[in-house]
Amino acid sequence: MSAEPAATVAPAPGATGPRRGRRGARWRSPFTPYLLALPGGLWLAIFFVVPMLVMLSVSLQTGNVVDGFVQTFHFAVYPDAIRQYSDQFIRSFAYGGICTVLCVVLAYPMAYWIAFHGGRRRSTYLFLVLLPFFVSFVIRTVSWKFLLADDGVLLGNLKDIGLLPDDFRVLATSTAVIGGLTYNSFPFMLLPIYVALERMDPKLLEAADDLYAGRAAVFGRVVLPLSMPGVFAGVLLTFVPATSDYVNASILGGTSDTMIGNIIQTTFLTNADYPLASAISFILMVILLVGIFIYARVLGTRDVFEMGTR
Amino acid sequence: MTADEGPASAADAVGDARSVSAQVSTTVPTGGTGDAPPAIELVGVAKEYMSRRGAVTAVETIDLRIAEGEFFSLLGPSGCGKTTTLRMIGGFEEPSRGQILLHGQDVTSVPPNKRDVNLVFQSYALFPHLDVAGNVAFGLKRKGVARGQVRRRVGEILDLVELGALADRRPRELSGGQQQRVALARALVNRPRALLLDEPLGALDLKLRQTMQIELKRIQREVGITFVYVTHDQSEALTMSDRIAVMNKGQIEQLASPRELYERPRTRFVAGFIGTSNVLRRSVRTVTTDGTGPIAILDAGADERVIVPVHSGLGGVVTGSVVELTVRPEKINMTAARPEGDVCVLRGRVTEVVYLGTNTTYTVFTAGGDEITVFWQNSADANDLAGRGDEVWLSWREDHSYALAPSGADPAAAEAPTEPVATAG
Ligand SMILES: Nc1ncnc2c1ncn2[C@@H]1O[C@H](COP(=O)(O)OP(=O)(O)OP(=O)(O)O)[C@@H](O)[C@H]1O
Numbered sequence A: 001m002s003a004e005p006a007a008t009v010a011p012a013p014g015a016t017g018p019r020r021g022r023r024g025a026r027w028r029s030p031f032t033p034y035l036l037a038l039p040g041g042l043w044l045a046i047f048f049v050v051p052m053l054v055m056l057s058v059s060l061q062t063g064n065v066v067d068g069f070v071q072t073f074h075f076a077v078y079p080d081a082i083r084q085y086s087d088q089f090i091r092s093f094a095y096g097g098i099c100t101v102l103c104v105v106l107a108y109p110m111a112y113w114i115a116f117h118g119g120r121r122r123s124t125y126l127f128l129v130l131l132p133f134f135v136s137f138v139i140r141t142v143s144w145k146f147l148l149a150d151d152g153v154l155l156g157n158l159k160d161i162g163l164l165p166d167d168f169r170v171l172a173t174s175t176a177v178i179g180g181l182t183y184n185s186f187p188f189m190l191l192p193i194y195v196a197l198e199r200m201d202p203k204l205l206e207a208a209d210d211l212y213a214g215r216a217a218v219f220g221r222v223v224l225p226l227s228m229p230g231v232f233a234g235v236l237l238t239f240v241p242a243t244s245d246y247v248n249a250s251i252l253g254g255t256s257d258t259m260i261g262n263i264i265q266t267t268f269l270t271n272a273d274y275p276l277a278s279a280i281s282f283i284l285m286v287i288l289l290v291g292i293f294i295y296a297r298v299l300g301t302r303d304v305f306e307m308g309t310r
Numbered sequence B: 001m002t003a004d005e006g007p008a009s010a011a012d013a014v015g016d017a018r019s020v021s022a023q024v025s026t027t028v029p030t031g032g033t034g035d036a037p038p039a040i041e042l043v044g045v046a047k048e049y050m051s052r053r054g055a056v057t058a059v060e061t062i063d064l065r066i067a068e069g070e071f072f073s074l075l076g077p078s079g080c081g082k083t084t085t086l087r088m089i090g091g092f093e094e095p096s097r098g099q100i101l102l103h104g105q106d107v108t109s110v111p112p113n114k115r116d117v118n119l120v121f122q123s124y125a126l127f128p129h130l131d132v133a134g135n136v137a138f139g140l141k142r143k144g145v146a147r148g149q150v151r152r153r154v155g156e157i158l159d160l161v162e163l164g165a166l167a168d169r170r171p172r173e174l175s176g177g178q179q180q181r182v183a184l185a186r187a188l189v190n191r192p193r194a195l196l197l198d199e200p201l202g203a204l205d206l207k208l209r210q211t212m213q214i215e216l217k218r219i220q221r222e223v224g225i226t227f228v229y230v231t232h233d234q235s236e237a238l239t240m241s242d243r244i245a246v247m248n249k250g251q252i253e254q255l256a257s258p259r260e261l262y263e264r265p266r267t268r269f270v271a272g273f274i275g276t277s278n279v280l281r282r283s284v285r286t287v288t289t290d291g292t293g294p295i296a297i298l299d300a301g302a303d304e305r306v307i308v309p310v311h312s313g314l315g316g317v318v319t320g321s322v323v324e325l326t327v328r329p330e331k332i333n334m335t336a337a338r339p340e341g342d343v344c345v346l347r348g349r350v351t352e353v354v355y356l357g358t359n360t361t362y363t364v365f366t367a368g369g370d371e372i373t374v375f376w377q378n379s380a381d382a383n384d385l386a387g388r389g390d391e392v393w394l395s396w397r398e399d400h401s402y403a404l405a406p407s408g409a410d411p412a413a414a415e416a417p418t419e420p421v422a423t424a425g
């Protein structure tokens, strides 16, 4: 009886030694990272930095199209622009903000449902969400205009059967502009949230469930904190374009819904006041950058994680 | 070592169970026996998954009782239904049929967050957004334990798993073994009545795995809770468990102590899965009785003798029926001359000699056409027994022959953990 059961047993396989770190060593020259960034860097330098500098210079010129512009370093254009268009600036940020909030509220539950309950059809659902966006942005917005026209298919019929008063309108109101903005930004909110939720390990949800968390706690303590990077990205992708948008306001809005994008457009294309247009663009960009920077510092990904510990 | 303690510690465990249930008066024993109910009981549990191509049977039918404080292992090859069984106990899957009872209470359709058991996931499933302390405190906070007490208990358990110094690290800043211990602490801190572990050491390298096996066993002894341990590593199961259920194709092929499993494997599957074993398939020449009970004398050549005790787990063994018997490689003696006495004897020729340091493995091809493996201890006085091509005699004691039953569910599995598993010798 000398044999112990364990003694005859061969050690189990599966002992995985370190494996990583062999590949790539050959490639690691100090210049590699820069080389990788070179094409993109050049692209940005040519098509972003250079025009930026040109714009900055244009904004400090005076003159008109007929007589030409001269560099005068007329800095007063900046305070003048802010004073003159403060309403449109404020409106743009308000519309952009409301649109972003609406997008989060609408897109989060949908992304959640597709990610956790979409089963095998998940890609089909995503495709359906994106389907309208294969149609040109402008065409889509124009079709909204037809749909919402005072006597159009929708409102006209509802008025005919007496469900709406005759003077009811949607078009040329802030509702229409915000609606259009929200509609057009929706996928840019949905996709990053979906990606964040989809790559979440379902075992984490089971672990939370196992550790006495009810449905609300599983969501609040695990799902939400872990999906915050997606929400963060979605907010960036929605808020910035929505705030500087001009198509929705010009097609769906009235005269009192003008956004700063419309001002830039008319100043630049109609009035040909290039210095003023450049100055407004610059102001918008700086406000957005500062806002985003603060937002990133306050709610940055790392700190988002910290929130879950409370 | 562990094997010898098997039945004794199971009995101790039941003793513990009684004292525990005396303190926890909410537990109501079922069946009116007056005994404490088992910590975990599965009654006719089956699970079918619905897939695109119809139902997939993951668990055929399982009857099982696990005693309070027991270290119980589910062992079996990949896909045999171990994880599914564990997940049903944890509440993550609802059984297609049957009942699950925890301490006598039917919890078949109770969700995991309301079950007093915790699962240690194979992949650990630590919360990446929380630090070690936050992970460990998660369950206590959800249960509404007071802040100060949470801090104290988290500190205590982190000391137990020797992670106190790393309390404010994030999971991704930990090594595999440390993550494993966090996962363990996160479950243990809730003082569950049973801990379910799904191959918790699967991702670790051999050395760390062996350290953690000892560690796990120590922790289990210290906290005294029931462990249900899933593994496909037989050596792990043998060294750690009080009892082991060997699963195959969604059924329990045998449920027994490690020693029992090793020495009296019920079926060919168990014999092959646990350690190395020789299986001989022979027809029965006669059935007689010797001093210890009925024995079957099997077909063998002249001068050869193959005898196997007939036990109650077998079907009808009569003259002419075919019997499979198993004998472990280390129980076999190899000699140049035919041994005398009442032993099983086979004649053969050595076809392979593999020197393994502490022992040598010989492969012998017998006159009857079987291939037999023999382990020979390389002790101080052992000289080289035989070389390739040598004629040898193999012999072993009759009671080291063990007759195998046909594959299928172990009828003894459902019996109470207190009773010795019925395998007459
Ligand atoms: N969600 C599921 N849907 C369909 N079939 C499943 C599902 N989960 C498991 N199965 C099937 O059920 C059987 C048992 O699976 P289970 O995960 O319990 O095996 P296991 O014994 O844990 O294996 P391993 O050692 O590989 O982890 C397998 O054949 C598997 O393919």
Ligand SMILES: [Mg+2]
Binding pocket: B082, B083, B084
């Ligand atoms: Mg498994």
